[in-house]
Amino acid sequence: xxxxxxxxxxxxxxxxxxxxxxxxxxxxxxxxxxxxxxxxxxxxxxxxxxxxxxxxxxxxxxxxxxxxxxxxxxxxxxxxxxxxxxxxxxxxxxxxxxxxxxxxxxxxxxxxxxxxxxxxxxxxxxxxxxxxxxxxxxxxxxxxxxxxxxxxxxxxxxxxxxxxxxxxxxxxxxxxxxxxxxxxxxxxxxxxxxxxxxxxxxxxxxxxxxxxxxxxxxxxxxxxxxxxxxxxxxxxxxxxxxxxxxxxxxxxxxxxxxxxxxxxxxxxxxxxxxxxxxxxxxxxxxxxxxxxxxxxxxxxxxxxxxxxxxxxxxxxxxxxxxxxxxxxxxxxxxxxxxxxxxxxxxxxxxxxxxxxxxxxxxxxxxxxxxxxxxxxxxxxxxxxxxxxxxxxxxxxxxxxxxxxxxxxxxxxxxxxxxxxxxx
Amino acid sequence: xxxxxxxxxxxxxxxxxxxxxxxxxxxxxxxxxxxxxxxxxxxxxxxxxxxxxxxxxxxxxxxxxxxxxxxxxxxxxxxxxxxxxxxxxxxxxxxxxxxxxxxxxxxxxxxxxxxxxxxxxxxxxxxxxxxxxxxxxxxxxxxxxxxxxxxxxxxxxxxxxxxxxxxxxxxxxxxxxxxxxxxxxxxxxxxxxxxxxxxxxxxxxxxxxxxxxxxxxxxxxxxxxxxxxxxxx
Numbered sequence: 001x002x003x004x005x006x007x008x009x010x011x012x013x014x015x016x017x018x019x020x021x022x023x024x025x026x027x028x029x030x031x032x033x034x035x036x037x038x039x040x041x042x043x044x045x046x047x048x049x050x051x052x053x054x055x056x057x058x059x060x061x062x063x064x065x066x067x068x069x070x071x072x073x074x075x076x077x078x079x080x081x082x083x084x085x086x087x088x089x090x091x092x093x094x095x096x097x098x099x100x101x102x103x104x105x106x107x108x109x110x111x112x113x114x115x116x117x118x119x120x121x122x123x124x125x126x127x128x129x130x131x132x133x134x135x136x137x138x139x140x141x142x143x144x145x146x147x148x149x150x151x152x153x154x155x156x157x158x159x160x161x162x163x164x165x166x167x168x169x170x171x172x173x174x175x176x177x178x179x180x181x182x183x184x185x186x187x188x189x190x191x192x193x194x195x196x197x198x199x200x201x202x203x204x205x206x207x208x209x210x211x212x213x214x215x216x217x218x219x220x221x222x223x224x225x226x227x228x229x230x231x232x233x234x235x236x237x238x239x240x241x242x243x244x245x246x247x248x249x250x251x252x253x254x255x256x257x258x259x260x261x262x263x264x265x266x267x268x269x270x271x272x273x274x275x276x277x278x279x280x281x282x283x284x285x286x287x288x289x290x291x292x293x294x295x296x297x298x299x300x301x302x303x304x305x306x307x308x309x310x311x312x313x314x315x316x317x318x319x320x321x322x323x324x325x326x327x328x329x330x331x332x333x334x335x336x337x338x339x340x341x342x343x344x345x346x347x348x349x350x351x352x353x354x355x356x357x358x359x360x361x362x363x364x365x366x367x368x369x370x371x372x373x374x375x376x377x378x379x380x381x382x383x384x385x386x387x388x389x390x391x392x393x394x395x396x397x398x399x400x401x402x403x404x405x406x407x408x409x410x411x412x413x414x415x416x417x418x419x420x421x422x423x
Numbered sequence: 424x425x426x427x428x429x430x431x432x433x434x435x436x437x438x439x440x441x442x443x444x445x446x447x448x449x450x451x452x453x454x455x456x457x458x459x460x461x462x463x464x465x466x467x468x469x470x471x472x473x474x475x476x477x478x479x480x481x482x483x484x485x486x487x488x489x490x491x492x493x494x495x496x497x498x499x500x501x502x503x504x505x506x507x508x509x510x511x512x513x514x515x516x517x518x519x520x521x522x523x524x525x526x527x528x529x530x531x532x533x534x535x536x537x538x539x540x541x542x543x544x545x546x547x548x549x550x551x552x553x554x555x556x557x558x559x560x561x562x563x564x565x566x567x568x569x570x571x572x573x574x575x576x577x578x579x580x581x582x583x584x585x586x587x588x589x590x591x592x593x594x595x596x597x598x599x600x601x602x603x604x605x606x607x608x609x610x611x612x613x614x615x616x617x618x619x620x621x622x623x624x625x626x627x628x629x630x631x632x633x634x635x636x637x638x639x640x641x642x643x644x645x646x647x648x649x650x651x652x653x654x655x656x
Contacts (some may be wrong), residue, residue, distance in 0.1 A: 290525060297511050297522050304509035307471065308523055309497035
């Protein structure tokens with residue numbers, strides 16, 4: 001046993017050296033037109049060897065270390081306890097949520113413009129994650145091309161405003177509906193596939209949309225993207241310094257206050273907040289409706305669900321379409337926030353991040369998904385000082401998370417309605 | 424009530440049922456027995472339209488359902504308790520039952536739910552428990568209860584005794600007998616030939632995709648061939 005451990009540990013240490021020494025141990029420097037290979041500073045090389053030693057020691061005593069880690073209590077011990085009484089829990093949860101929303105309403109007036117901007121992004125991700133949560137968490141359909149519907153929403157708004165001058169408020173439902181239509185059309189042939197096959201097809205679909213946007217230069221501007229997307233207006237009041245469109249008034253003049261660039265950012269934040277709350281409420285409603293239970297039943301046991309007369313395709317399609325609808329929603333807000341969109345924003349990594357949010361939050365759990373969306377969006381920003389290592393930290397956080405809480409931040413609990421007993 | 428006329432069923436190119444004819448009359452308990460791989464489950468699945476019969480006819484309540492989609496068949500007064508129970512393990516007992524009455528109104532659901540709890544008081548005790556945490560017998564009760572939620576006039580049971588303790592099996596069979604008294608037609612598919620034939624009005628013996636024997640339950644029990652092959656001599 002010990003000998004085997006030693007061999008394994010030595011092997012790991014050598015691998016560490018082989019991987020890290022060439023990367024960190026040499027520097028390429030330009031001298032005139034030549035590139036010269038220099039050895040790195042002694043301190044770096046010492047660090048590399050030190051890392052190898054750490055890996056060696058860890059692998060050697062891995063069992064002991066893991067046993068110690070196991071004995072550390074889980075960060076949220078109540079996860080293993082019996083759940084609270086259902087109605088009490090629901091009451092607490094709704095109080096907490098209301099408090100958070102009220103706080104979120106006033107919060108932007110006291111913080112910097114940068115944080116409000118970031119918070120808007122968080123809200124967009126919350127919408128996306130809540131939508132994907134229906135597809136992946138509730139219906140159990142692994143969708144790796146979710147970003148395609150996000151792109152459909154964003155481009156719908158961008159194109160409508162560019163070619164027809166249609167405003168944000170008109171585009172919002174149109175973008176969402178068009179995304180839902182795409183979901184329906186894609187879902188129809190695809191949803192008879194299961195598991196891995198479905199994942200691959202949706203992955204392909206996501207790429208098709210992106211490549212289409214990239215190459216249809218005459219319509220979408222290709223890689224150059226579309227700029228000049230208008231910001232939302234408030235009852236015909238614009239937030240710019242000068243009014244761009246005839247018939248509109250400007251916000252600061254109407255209310256007789258000094259122009260401030262921050263108004264616009266805060267307004268967009270508030271819109272996102274309202275839409276995110278709307279998304280959460282609508283999906284919550286769906287979850288409590290029979291169709292929500294049908295999603296779960298189909299995920300749990302397809303044969304049993306069919307034996308009860310459920311139409312498999314119809315049930316899956318509703319989940320897919322509703323998910324796509326809210327992605328379109330988020331896309332419209334995103335386009336308006338950025339003012340410029342290009343296919344760059346809708347790469348596979350986006351799909352992966354949204355999926356990661358759903359998995360980290362605990363599949364099917366709304367509160368969990370919201371918390372995870374906040375964490376996943378803010379963490380890379382907080383880790384900005386670590387510059388190139390920030391994705392590394394992000395990855396490490398995810399791995400740790402999956403080791404300690406594989407069921408997600410807040411695993412889904414059963415919600416159920418009690419039928420009133422007849423007197 | 425349920426009639427299969429010369430039904431052939433294929434899995435791809437392989438024929439699993441070679442012209443099976445079975446009739447279940449209203450108010451009867453009919454048992455279908457047979458060894459592993461005889462095609463019992465295939466026969467049931469053919470009734471449900473998954474897979475559909477490649478030739479022959481399946482008639483339910485005088486309506487030809489051979490080519491109907493599964494979802495439609497399952498909503499026309501017939502309910503199946505699938506093999507291996509297949510309860511929704513993450514859902515509570517109550518939610519499982521509600522899934523069974525998915526296409527009924529709330530008032531109907533409430534009524535059938537009370538009825539199921541009357542049949543299985545144990546389920547009432549476990550109302551808010553997740554189905555996956557219950558014992559095999561309780562899950563089987565739940566599966567039967569879930570099938571009853573749609574108020575079917577015919578119920579098909581696929582191996583309800585599978586993997587259960589003898590005492591629980593006895594309980595389950597008592598319930599099946601009780602269902603007949605309520606006017607529900609029962610089509611029972613079993614490997615547990617003794618219990619199934621004892622309870623049945625009539626029985627069929629299925630062997631490698633063909634009906635070998637067809638008689639009343641009592642006669643089949645007394646039949647030396649059946650005794651040799653299925654009752655351990």
